Amino acid sequence: MASATASISSHAxxxxxxxAARIGAVRQQVAAAPAAPAVRSQRARAVxxxxxxxxxxxxxxxxxxxxxxxxVLVEEEASAVPAAVDYEALAQELQGASPLEIMDRALSMFxxxxxxxxxxxxxxxxxxxxxxTGRPFRVFSLDTGRLNPETYQLFDKVExxxxxxxxxxxxxxxxxxxxxxxxxxxxxxxxxxxxxCRVRKVRPLxxxxxxxxxxITGQRKDQSPGTRASIPVVQVDPSFEGLDGGAxxxxxxxxxxxxxxxxxxxxxxxxxVPVNTLHAQGYVxxxxxxxxxxxxxxxxxxxxxxxxxxxxxxxCGLHKGNIEKEGQAPKVGxxxxxxxxxxxxxxxxxxxxxxLTRPGIENLLKLENRTExxxxxxxxxxxxxxxxxxxxxxxxxxxxxxxxxxVAKFRADGEQKPFAQAELQLQSFPTILLFPSRTARxxxxxxxxxxxxxxxxxxxxLR
Numbered sequence: 001m002a003s004a005t006a007s008i009s010s011h012a013x014x015x016x017x018x019x020a021a022r023i024g025a026v027r028q029q030v031a032a033a034p035a036a037p038a039v040r041s042q043r044a045r046a047v048x049x050x051x052x053x054x055x056x057x058x059x060x061x062x063x064x065x066x067x068x069x070x071x072v073l074v075e076e077e078a079s080a081v082p083a084a085v086d087y088e089a090l091a092q093e094l095q096g097a098s099p100l101e102i103m104d105r106a107l108s109m110f111x112x113x114x115x116x117x118x119x120x121x122x123x124x125x126x127x128x129x130x131x132x133t134g135r136p137f138r139v140f141s142l143d144t145g146r147l148n149p150e151t152y153q154l155f156d157k158v159e160x161x162x163x164x165x166x167x168x169x170x171x172x173x174x175x176x177x178x179x180x181x182x183x184x185x186x187x188x189x190x191x192x193x194x195x196x197c198r199v200r201k202v203r204p205l206x207x208x209x210x211x212x213x214x215x216i217t218g219q220r221k222d223q224s225p226g227t228r229a230s231i232p233v234v235q236v237d238p239s240f241e242g243l244d245g246g247a248x249x250x251x252x253x254x255x256x257x258x259x260x261x262x263x264x265x266x267x268x269x270x271x272x273v274p275v276n277t278l279h280a281q282g283y284v285x286x287x288x289x290x291x292x293x294x295x296x297x298x299x300x301x302x303x304x305x306x307x308x309x310x311x312x313x314x315x316c317g318l319h320k321g322n323i324e325k326e327g328q329a330p331k332v333g334x335x336x337x338x339x340x341x342x343x344x345x346x347x348x349x350x351x352x353x354x355x356l357t358r359p360g361i362e363n364l365l366k367l368e369n370r371t372e373x374x375x376x377x378x379x380x381x382x383x384x385x386x387x388x389x390x391x392x393x394x395x396x397x398x399x400x401x402x403x404x405x406x407v408a409k410f411r412a413d414g415e416q417k418p419f420a421q422a423e424l425q426l427q428s429f430p431t432i433l434l435f436p437s438r439t440a441r442x443x444x445x446x447x448x449x450x451x452x453x454x455x456x457x458x459x460x461x462l463r
Contacts, residue, residue: 087234087235087236087251088232088235090234091232091233091234091235094233094234095232095233095258097233099125099126099129099255099256099259100129100132100133102233102234102253102255103126103129103130103132103133103216103253103255104133104135106214106216106234106253106255107130107133107135107136107137108135109214110213110214110251111136112136112138113212113213113214113243114137114138114212114213114214114215114216114251114253115137115138115139115140115167115208115212115215115216116130116137116138116139116140116215116216117140117141117142117205117215117216117217117218118139118140118141118155118158118166119141119142119151119218119286119287120218120276120285120286121218121264121265121268121275121276121279122218122219122220122256122264123217123218124158124268124273124274124275125218125256125264125267125268125273126216126218126255126256127139127158127162127164127273128267128268128271128273129255130216131162138167139164139166139167140166140167140168140169140208141155141166141167141168141169142168142169142200142201142204142205142208143168143169143170144171144200144201144288145170145171145176145200146200146288146289146290147288147289148276148278148286148289148292150276150277150278151276151278151286153277154274154275154276154277157274158274161273161274167208169204169205169207169208170204171199171200171201171203171204172199172203172204175199175203176199176200179195179196179199183195186290188290188291188306189308193291193306200288205240206240206241209237209240209241209242209250210241210242210243210245211243212242212243212250213242213243213244213249213250213251214242214250214251214252214253215237215250215251215252215253216253216254216255217252217253217254218254218256219231219254219256219257220254220256220257220258220259220260220261220264221257221258222260222261231254231257232254232257233253233254233255233257233258234251234252234253234254235251235252235254236248236250236251236252237250237251237252261284281294282294282295282296283295283304284304285304285305286304287305291305291306292304292305296448296449296450296451303385303448308427344381344382345381346381346411347379347381347386347387347390348377348379348386348390348393348394348409350394350397350398352394352397352398352400352401352407353393353394353397353407353408353409354406354407354408354409355408355409355410356376356408356409356410358416358419360410361376361410361424364376364435364442365423365424365442367435368438368439369437369438370435370436370437370438370439371437372404372405372406372437373404373405373406373434373435373436373437373459373462373463374405374406374407374408374434374435375396375400375405375406375407375408375432375433375434375435375455375459376407376408376409376410376432376433376434376435376442377393377408377409377410377430377431377432377433378410378412378420378424378426378429378430378431378432378433379409379410379411379412379413379429379430380411380412380413380429381411381413382413383413383429383430385428385429385430386429386430388450389430389450392450392451392452392455393407393450393455395452396452396455396456399452399456400456400459404463405459405463410424412424412426412429412431413429424442425442425444430450431444431445432444432445432455432458433445434458434459434462436462436463437463443462445458
């Protein structure tokens, strides 16, 4: 009897232990249940918005939104970016690739941690290429508060055409208020555009890029030969920091770097996409309204931006890595490596054009009773704006041959530039001066029109 009782007791103990184990397991499951949302929340936070202060939006292209791709795959792609990539080697690998191939590589490597910087025609092309890849993509833009109405209309058209939401970045109100109160609305005409651009564009861009690991721009080599001639299709950003912070934390993609402007426009017309209506009015490169104007025949597209400043430094600061020193254009011509200035072939070569040396133009400055007027262009052979007006200047020289007006040229770059700036009113290349007869001070040609008729009218009005 005692043994039976012991057997029953041991069986009861075993049942009790088994029941306790099951209850413990259920409790563990219940306790672990909230962890799943927490993991998902942590995963969602891994992909940050452009600016932490703004709600995160992940706009997709219309085609990508319809594709059966779960958002989590985008995040997994982003986390799969190699820890160390040789971007110089990658740039060489992609040197001959099409913009579509380059865009696809960029989006596949960085997923939702890369965004397209949107403002103008090249950037509509970028959005179209992104759509054609079939991958999700993001677009952001800087609203400076001083854009043309037509530019805001373009933003709206692009959002509707592609079914996306552009992530807008704005300048800090307090900084804009301080600048305007202290220096007025148009201080950039007097002391340069850098300060205004820094407040309205550069700092908002910096905040945007701190939420990304890479960005995509519409820079082209032929946009500004003075500052953009050497941009690669992909590079470690030399100026800004990305999500992880520190030097080298941001990658910059330039898919259309090797594409000419005319080919961009062929693509835009072929794909029938929205463009800024200002282009039909002669605007080529479009920025803020006070700092942008149409270009004239024979002018380079970048001459419509900050036209009152040195033509070789047409940058606002968004791509300041293109310039060797802050506020100073590199001494380059067409290839960006410093050698073009010395190796560029001379221009304005004609028997009808006198080539002045430094002593020669100094003598012109000293003469108070010249027997004949002199029309002189201050130029640099590597300058694209000088190259653009070469044909009209040579034709003018032929027309004035034998008329009593001497036509000349003076190379004013390099070591001659400080002299030309101090004594010859040089601000940008080319500068055209008329040394009238019987007048000491040379008169600077004030117009941007460089066709033969306009230059001839200037000369005849002062002969």
